[in-house]
Amino acid sequence: MKLPTLVCPYNRALLEGIDRHDIVVRVEQLPDITRAAHDIRSSGKNLIDVVIEVDQPLSDIPIQEDWHGIPIALFTPEMGRFRDIAHQVPRIRDLRMHVYLPAENPENLTACRILSSLGITCCLVFGTAEPDWTALSDLMAYAVFGPVPHAPIEPFGYIARQYSPDAYTLWGSVYYDEPGEFLHLDGDGRVALSSAALLSGSYIADHIPPASEPLDTEDYRQGITAWRHLFLADHPCRACEGWRICMGRFGAQGRHAPGCSRFAADMLTEVEQYRTENKTEPLQEDLS
Amino acid sequence: MANLLLTTRCVRSCPYCFARNEMAQSPQSDTVSWENIIYLADFLVRSGEHHIALLGGEPTLHPHFVDIVLYLLERGFHITVFTSGVMSDERLEDVADHVTRIPPDRIQFVCNLNDPEQTPAPEGELRRVEAFLTALGPWTTPGFNIYRTDFSLDFIFHNITRFGMQGLLRIGLASPISQQENLYIKSEDMKNVIDRLYSYRALFEKLHVKPNLDCGFPLCYFSDEQLGWFFRMSGGANFGCGPAIDIKPNMDVYSCFPLSGIHKRSLFEFDSLQDVAAFYIDLHDRIRQDFPGVFAQCATCTYRHDGRCSGGGVCHLLRDAAHETPNPCMSL
Numbered sequence: 001m002k003l004p005t006l007v008c009p010y011n012r013a014l015l016e017g018i019d020r021h022d023i024v025v026r027v028e029q030l031p032d033i034t035r036a037a038h039d040i041r042s043s044g045k046n047l048i049d050v051v052i053e054v055d056q057p058l059s060d061i062p063i064q065e066d067w068h069g070i071p072i073a074l075f076t077p078e079m080g081r082f083r084d085i086a087h088q089v090p091r092i093r094d095l096r097m098h099v100y101l102p103a104e105n106p107e108n109l110t111a112c113r114i115l116s117s118l119g120i121t122c123c124l125v126f127g128t129a130e131p132d133w134t135a136l137s138d139l140m141a142y143a144v145f146g147p148v149p150h151a152p153i154e155p156f157g158y159i160a161r162q163y164s165p166d167a168y169t170l171w172g173s174v175y176y177d178e179p180g181e182f183l184h185l186d187g188d189g190r191v192a193l194s195s196a197a198l199l200s201g202s203y204i205a206d207h208i209p210p211a212s213e214p215l216d217t218e219d220y221r222q223g224i225t226a227w228r229h230l231f232l233a234d235h236p237c238r239a240c241e242g243w244r245i246c247m248g249r250f251g252a253q254g255r256h257a258p259g260c261s262r263f264a265a266d267m268l269t270e271v272e273q274y275r276t277e278n279k280t281e282p283l284q285e286d287l288s
Numbered sequence: 289m290a291n292l293l294l295t296t297r298c299v300r301s302c303p304y305c306f307a308r309n310e311m312a313q314s315p316q317s318d319t320v321s322w323e324n325i326i327y328l329a330d331f332l333v334r335s336g337e338h339h340i341a342l343l344g345g346e347p348t349l350h351p352h353f354v355d356i357v358l359y360l361l362e363r364g365f366h367i368t369v370f371t372s373g374v375m376s377d378e379r380l381e382d383v384a385d386h387v388t389r390i391p392p393d394r395i396q397f398v399c400n401l402n403d404p405e406q407t408p409a410p411e412g413e414l415r416r417v418e419a420f421l422t423a424l425g426p427w428t429t430p431g432f433n434i435y436r437t438d439f440s441l442d443f444i445f446h447n448i449t450r451f452g453m454q455g456l457l458r459i460g461l462a463s464p465i466s467q468q469e470n471l472y473i474k475s476e477d478m479k480n481v482i483d484r485l486y487s488y489r490a491l492f493e494k495l496h497v498k499p500n501l502d503c504g505f506p507l508c509y510f511s512d513e514q515l516g517w518f519f520r521m522s523g524g525a526n527f528g529c530g531p532a533i534d535i536k537p538n539m540d541v542y543s544c545f546p547l548s549g550i551h552k553r554s555l556f557e558f559d560s561l562q563d564v565a566a567f568y569i570d571l572h573d574r575i576r577q578d579f580p581g582v583f584a585q586c587a588t589c590t591y592r593h594d595g596r597c598s599g600g601g602v603c604h605l606l607r608d609a610a611h612e613t614p615n616p617c618m619s620l
Contacts, residue, residue: 081355082352082355082358082359083354083355083358083386086355086358086359086361086362089362110322110323113322113323113326114322114326114359117326117329117330117363118359118362118363138323142326146330147330147331147334148330148333148334150330
């Protein structure tokens, strides 16, 4: 059985106590990207990604040569003006960097298209605010059926690749936030099922058990099937035609709306078409 | 090559403007979106096309003009910008700051120059054109549209020398448009135009400026001596007529401004630039079946038959035909 990947802060003592799990490490400062990657790799652990959230636009970030070869998930509020990033495009393209942008800002949908068309992988982050669902549908169609090669736009690329009519598509993986596949640790090693649970202090364990002992608490079992509660609670998502591909990811945040439902249904249609066409060329590499 | 209209707004009102019909029908807010820029870039890449022309209106009026240029360069395109050179000081500073870092073989401006004496401009316009040429002369080729037979080229040669512009002069014949009146060169005046153009040969040679004839010049109106000179100076000459592929901000497409009212389509209907060109070549061919050329002798002309001359521009043919048959395009 594959061990869940651990998402944890950059804390040497904490990291030293982890055995055999793959690691996604959260850093606070840009210089820590290189340090964290070096520490994790030199200890023999498998580094999945270095996650950093910044509050300045991508165009203001001084891209470093020594980030080369390090998988980086950069959460930024916006791309900035293209003129301010144009000179950095070749350097960013050569990195293993994924740029995460909030979906509720319409300019970020355009930014995703620009960056993707230039070979830079990007990913939309859905918060609590309502995005422009129509523009999002257009972007999703571009991501899945764009006429010329371009970098992935997540989560659409992941969904198109992973979709199966016989299984749920757990696209929280692109955010390292899928209960069952990822566990989130705080600086003291306490374990939460999701980033939201971590923020609210809802822990399922005080520490990660040894790799030989699976985490099998009642909280854990309930957490990884939390989506079932939407049916029990008679939530509007229960009857949504896009359920199979959304699984309440939008609606469960109190945002279920006609636009959301239509978007999810469109997405389902698109990925089924993609699957039917049985494209042989890889749409994009898997984020993980 | 595809011509993309970044905006339909323009800062000038030239008396010969052959885009005014189309521009007048476009909303003032008509500027191309990033989504359509990317769509077109993908479309051209898929078509194997790596050159794009940006025009308007005045393309530098687009609020993201510099960003669009930098984006298209990053996509690997070579860019030609057709401009009046008239822009605010702030915009000029912005454009120059970025473009002067780009080699002239990646981006080139064609600045459409009007004779300040024959085509008077509002106060301040000339100063802005000079400011543009001062900043970007080495990136710029002059363009001149002939709309009267007593035209002068002296001011252009003066500008080429003064501003270090590229040694190529793009010479166009002002074309007629339907539905509105504009000043243009009538078929019967073309011989005079060619003779007058040829009278400037000493200046062309002295300043090493290549004459580059735009579409619509009829081959038979050039003497052998004139033809020889044009070929020696420029390495060739164009006696054809498009079709130029003009794409509006909303991705409507037509085959050059004067014909914008005929068979306008959407780029979204086509799979490649070759498909668009084939569509409009077919349209031109059908027009020429009924109207072979601007002169009666075009119908039996060897040059036209062999494809070395188009018998003038299609826009002239339709203009002439309209006098005989109201709306001659309806049957196409």
